[in-house]
Amino acid sequence: MITEQDIHLPLPDAADDATRRRTVARQLGISPRRISGLRLLKESIDARRRPICKQLRLLVAVDEPLPPAELPQRRYAPPAAEARRIIIVGSGPGGLFAALRCLELGARPIVLERGKDVSARRFDLHPINCDGYVVEDSNYCFGEGGAGTFSDGKLFTRATKRGSVREIYETFVAHGADPRILTDAHPHIGSNRLPNIIKAMRASILNAGGEVHFRARVCALLRSADGRRALGVRTADGREFAGDAVILATGHSARDVYRMLSTQGLALERKPFAVGVRIEHPQALIDAAQYHLRPGQPRPEGLPAAAYTLATKLDGRGVHSFCMCPGGFIVPAATENDEVVVNGMSLSRRNSPFANSGFVVTVEPEDTDTYRAEHGVLSGIAYQKALEIATAQAGGGRMRAPAQRVRDFLAGRVSAELPRTSYHPGITPCDLHALLPRGVAQRLAEGLRLFDRKLRGFAGEDALLIGSETRTSSPVRIPRDPTTLQHPQLARLYPCGEGAGFAGGIVSAAMDGRRCAEAACAG
Secondary structure (H helix, E strand, C coil): CCCEEEEEHHHHHCCCCHHHHHHHHHHHHCCHHHEEEEEEEEEEEEECCCCCEEEEEEEEECCCCCCCCCCCCEEEEEEECCEEEEEEEEHHHHHHHHHHHHHHHHEEEEECCCCHHHHHHHHHHHHHHHHHHCCCCCCCCCCCCCHHHHCCEEEECCHHHHCCHHHHHHHHCCCCCHHHHEECCEEEEECCHHEEEEEEHHHHHHHHEEECCCCCCCEEEECCCCCCEEEEEEEEEEEEEECCCCCCCCCCCHHHHHHHHHHHHCCCCECEEEEEEEEEEEHHHHHHHCCCCCCCCCCCCCCCCCCCCCCCCCCEEEEEEEEEEECCCEECCCCCCCCCCCEECCCCCCCCEEEEEEEEEECCHHHHHHHHHHHHHHHHHHHHHHHHHHHHHHHHHCEEEEEEEEHHHHCCCCCCCCCCCCCCCCCCCCCCCHHHHHHHHHHHHHHHHHEEEEEEEEEEEEEECEECCCCCCCCEECCCCCCCEECCCCEEEEEEEHHCCCCCCCCHHHHHHHHHHHHHHHC
């Protein structure tokens, strides 16, 4: 018999094979000697009470051998000479997984990326961190791998109805990711490991006959004579790429793409998004709160840096944590030189002494109406941009960010001094109430008081706010038919992923990329 079994074990016992066997045997009502094999399928930590336990899902073999485990592999055959050519704009998770799916379906993907390859892109992070200026097509948001490459590499998603999450994880493992992402309840790759995985995915595309072009910023869609069908794209350097379909997977910060579509008369829609700040704590504080530790007590061996998820609604607007990075760093995520934007990342070991998270408030389309007369459907982008410029001015230049202790934010005073931070360009004391939109600041203050009751120390002396977190998602949706996934005004154009408003993270964007590739190859 081969079956699955869930067991709950205290942390010190969870890794012991004999304890696992005894526990499974007891639950099945059999002798441990009849268990011929165990394999871990899923693992999570239950820290709700003491002692801290691990919840394990095991594949159990009783009275017969356990089938051998095999690491996922992916091989892609070259398309036929007459295969469809699918133009894919953007090489984030949506674009890369769309390209790999095209190869599986016998089509030839042509990937166009405005930024540089992931190795060259690393060097362009130095200017924004150390010299105070942005390389505008190669930064934390733009370049091979997209924004997720240097934004922690978290893979957890609730978008399980959009496709096979397991397929996404296995594709990452086949390209070099740690197999533990297949069993961790909240899998995470790390910004230090993702670049090599992305390079391996690019190699798969190229080795199978696909194309990947860097520094190829798309500035126009090529259309049929009647304007109703996409025929390809033109790049800023004058090159034209013709194809049978165009998948637009450009990410949430490619604002020029929205302007391009609007100029070409294609419909766009306003949508909710969120803005706020990054909140940073000592990781030890989060560990103590989540793992019920005494002050100064170190995190028990075998436990990862603790994370949290907090959410509520205040006056009809969501207030929530976003992209929580245990053992992480706050990074500058601006894409133009007149703005300051902050985001979070962590390395695979999550061993920084800091924890940070976006701490944001929902912005509804009507909240951006002040900008609508001038910017129309792009009013949300204008709202974001105005806050980002004001943030840069409040920080004082060179990517310095305005900051305030939480206690001072709640008391309405500028911080006399600021604690250490992981944000490398530096921070400047500021009244964040004066910087943030009024409704955002008020709800953040209410949320801080509420969340401090849920997570001890969240609004305490060591908590720091750093502005501004504005790129949680796109304020614009590029509409598409729910069945064909094509833009309603332009056949063979497939809006895809976060930038189109149909995903919210690495995994959901990857699944959407696969869906769009299937539609493009079938249409």
